[in-house]
Amino acid sequence: MASTIYDLGYQRYDGARLGRGYSFRTLWWYSVKAAFGSGRGEQARRVPILVAAITFLPALVQVGVASASGMINFISYGNYLEFASYAIALFVAAQAAELLVNDKQNGTLALYLSRPIGATDYALAKLAALTTATVVIVMGPQLLLFLGRVFLPDKPWTAFKEEWMKLLPIVGGSLLVSFFFAAIALALSSFAMRRAFASASVIAFFLLTPALYAVADTITTGALRRWVVMINPVLVVSGYSKWLFELEASRRSVVGRADLPGQAYFWVVLGASLVASGVLLSRYRKNET
Amino acid sequence: MTSTSLISAKDLTKHYGDVHALDGLTCDVAPGVVGFVGANGAGKTTFLRILLGLLESTSGTASVLGFDIASQALEVRKVVGYMPEHDCLPLDVSATEFVSHMGEMSGLPFTAARERAAEMLRHVGLHEERYRLIGSYSTGMKQRVKLAQALVHDPRLLLLDEPTNGLDPEGRDEMLELVERTGRSFGISLLLTSHLLGEIERVCETVIAIDAGKLQYFGGVSAFTNRTQVLMVDTDDELPEFAAKLRARGLDVDGAGVRLRVALKDDATYDVVRDVAAELNAPLARMELERHRLEELFVTRSG
Numbered sequence: 001m002a003s004t005i006y007d008l009g010y011q012r013y014d015g016a017r018l019g020r021g022y023s024f025r026t027l028w029w030y031s032v033k034a035a036f037g038s039g040r041g042e043q044a045r046r047v048p049i050l051v052a053a054i055t056f057l058p059a060l061v062q063v064g065v066a067s068a069s070g071m072i073n074f075i076s077y078g079n080y081l082e083f084a085s086y087a088i089a090l091f092v093a094a095q096a097a098e099l100l101v102n103d104k105q106n107g108t109l110a111l112y113l114s115r116p117i118g119a120t121d122y123a124l125a126k127l128a129a130l131t132t133a134t135v136v137i138v139m140g141p142q143l144l145l146f147l148g149r150v151f152l153p154d155k156p157w158t159a160f161k162e163e164w165m166k167l168l169p170i171v172g173g174s175l176l177v178s179f180f181f182a183a184i185a186l187a188l189s190s191f192a193m194r195r196a197f198a199s200a201s202v203i204a205f206f207l208l209t210p211a212l213y214a215v216a217d218t219i220t221t222g223a224l225r226r227w228v229v230m231i232n233p234v235l236v237v238s239g240y241s242k243w244l245f246e247l248e249a250s251r252r253s254v255v256g257r258a259d260l261p262g263q264a265y266f267w268v269v270l271g272a273s274l275v276a277s278g279v280l281l282s283r284y285r286k287n288e289t
Numbered sequence: 290m291t292s293t294s295l296i297s298a299k300d301l302t303k304h305y306g307d308v309h310a311l312d313g314l315t316c317d318v319a320p321g322v323v324g325f326v327g328a329n330g331a332g333k334t335t336f337l338r339i340l341l342g343l344l345e346s347t348s349g350t351a352s353v354l355g356f357d358i359a360s361q362a363l364e365v366r367k368v369v370g371y372m373p374e375h376d377c378l379p380l381d382v383s384a385t386e387f388v389s390h391m392g393e394m395s396g397l398p399f400t401a402a403r404e405r406a407a408e409m410l411r412h413v414g415l416h417e418e419r420y421r422l423i424g425s426y427s428t429g430m431k432q433r434v435k436l437a438q439a440l441v442h443d444p445r446l447l448l449l450d451e452p453t454n455g456l457d458p459e460g461r462d463e464m465l466e467l468v469e470r471t472g473r474s475f476g477i478s479l480l481l482t483s484h485l486l487g488e489i490e491r492v493c494e495t496v497i498a499i500d501a502g503k504l505q506y507f508g509g510v511s512a513f514t515n516r517t518q519v520l521m522v523d524t525d526d527e528l529p530e531f532a533a534k535l536r537a538r539g540l541d542v543d544g545a546g547v548r549l550r551v552a553l554k555d556d557a558t559y560d561v562v563r564d565v566a567a568e569l570n571a572p573l574a575r576m577e578l579e580r581h582r583l584e585e586l587f588v589t590r591s592g
Contacts, residue, residue, distance in 0.1 A: 016396075026390070039386055041422070106377065106380065
C-alpha cells in the first residue's frame with residue numbers, strides 16, 4: 001500500500017535554521033551554477049561553452065605561440081576586454097534570461113518570495129551571481145596570459161616581480177567590466193516576461209548602441225564628437241582597459257582619436273553599472289509577483 | 290487577537306481599481322485544519338498572497354502565528370509553507386535538487402536540506418522518481434513536488450491554494466488524503482482553499498467562506514454544511530397539496546410539480562417528509578440530499 005510508505009515519511013525538523021545571509025548565499029551560488037548549466041541539460045551548457053571557447057582560445061593561442069617562439073612580448077592584455085566584449089555580451093544576454101526570466105516564466109519567483117528573503121535580496125543575489133559568472137569568463141583568460149608571462153621566461157621569479165603589478169588591473173578591470181555587463185543585461189531582462197525577449201533586448205542593446213554611435217559620430221563635431229564614444233559600450237570598455245593597463249591608444253583607433261582622459265572611461269563604466277543596478281532593483285522594489 | 294491564533298485579520302481590504310478582491314475581511318482563526326471556500330475569483334488567492342507579503346493590502350491588518358504581516362514579513366515566511374495554485378516549478382532540474390534548494394532557501398543547512406528533501410519526496414510518494422527532471426513529470430506528480438517544497442522546512446502553517454486543481458478524480462483523492470494526513474497526523478496547521486465544498490468537508494474542521502471578498506461564514510464545517518443542506522423529494526405524480534402540507538408543518542419548501550426541494554433543518558425533517566407522504570399516500574420516487582455548489586449556497590443565504 002502506498003499509504004504505508006507515506007507514514008514513514010514525515011518527521012518534524014528541529015535542527016538549525018540559518019538566517020537571511022545564508023539564504024542570500026544559497027541563491028547566489030545556485031544561480032552561479034545555473035549560469036554554467038550545472039545540474040541541467042546539455043542545452044543549458046551550450047552558450048557558456050561557446051563563450052568560454054571564444055574568450056579562452058586567443059589566450060591559449062598567445063601563450064602557445066609565445067611558448068613555441070620564445071617571444072614573450074607576443075602576449076599582451078591590453079586589448080583583451082575589447083576583443084571579448086561581444087562574447088561577454090552574448091553570455092550575459094543568454095544567462096540573464098536564464099537567471100532572471102526563467103523564474104518569472106516558470107512561476108518560481110513566487111516560491112522564492114514566499115521564503116525568508118526580500119525581493120531586493122533576490123535581485124541583488126541574481127546580480128552578484130551573474131557578475132561572478134562573468135568574472136570567470138572575463139578574468140580566466142587574462143590570468144592565463146599572466147601565467148604565460150610569468151612561467152614561460154627562464155627566470156619565473158624575476159618575471160613575476162616585473163609582472164605582478166599587472167594583477168591589479170586584471171582583477172579590478174575584470175570585476176568592474178563583469179559588473180557592467182551583468183547589470184545592464186539584468187536591468188534590460190527585468191522588463192521581459194519571456195526568455196527570448198530578454199535575450200533579444202540585451203543583444204539589441206549591444207548591437208544598436210554602436211550603430212547609434214556611428215550615426216552620432218557623423219552628425220556631431222568638435223568636442224562633442226570626441227565624447228560620443230561614450231555611447232558605445234564596446235569603446236567604453238576599450239578605453240577603460242587601455243587606461244587600466246596604461247597603454248597608449250593607437251592614433252588611428254577611435255578611442256585614440258577621441259583622446260579623452262582615461263579616467264573618464266572608468267567613471268562611465270562605473271556610472272552606467274550603478275544606474276543599471278538601480279533600474280534592476282527598482283523593478284524588484286516590491287515583493288509582488 | 291491573541292498570540293495563539295493561527296491567522297488573524299482585521300478589516301483586510303484589497304482593491305484592484307474598482308474590483309474589490311477583499312472587502313473588510315475580519316476573522317480570528319485558531320490552529321487546525323481550516324478550509325477557505327469561495328467561487329473562483331472570490332478573493333481566496335488574494336488573501337493567501339497578502340498573508341505571505343506577496344501582495345500589499347489596500348487597508349487593514351493581519352497577523353500569522355502572532356507575526357504582523359507588514360512589519361514581520363520575513364518571520365511569517367520562515368514558519369509558513371506555500372503551495373501556489375499556478376505552475377511554479379523549474380522544468381530543467383530534478384525534484385530532489387529543487388526541493389533541497391528550497392529547503393536551503395528557508396535556512397536549512399545543506400545536509401539537512403538534502404535529507405529533508407528526500408524525506409518529503411517520499412512522504413508525497415515520489416521517492417522512486419526523485420532524480421528525474423521535473424519537466425518529465427505528470428500534472429499529479431508536479432502537484433506532489435509543489436507540496437513537498439512547501440513542507441521541506443517543516444513549517445507550522447501550510448497554505449495550500451487549490452491543491453487538487455488540474456488533477457483527475459483519482460489524483461484528487463490521493464492529494465486530499467495526503468493533505469489530510471499532513472494536517473491530522475503531524476500537527477501542522479493547514480489553510481486549504483478550494484472552490485469545491487466536498488473537499489473542504491472531507492479534510493477541514495473549520496471553514497471560512499467568502500464571496501466577492503466579503504466574509505460569508507466562519508465556524509465549524511458541519512454547521513456550515515448542515516445549515517445549507519437541501520433535501521430533494523421526487524414524486525411520481527404531481528401533488529400540489531404535498532408541498533402545502535410540508536409548509537404547514539413548518540418546512541421551507543421550494544419548487545413545484547414532481548420535484549420539491551426541502552431545506553434540511555435536522556434529522557426530524559426526514560420524519561416530517563415521511564409522515565406527510567404517508568398521510569397523502571404520495572408515490573415517493575426519490576429522497577436524497579442535494580449536492581450544493583458554492584454559488585447556490587451564497588444565493589440561498591442572501592435570498
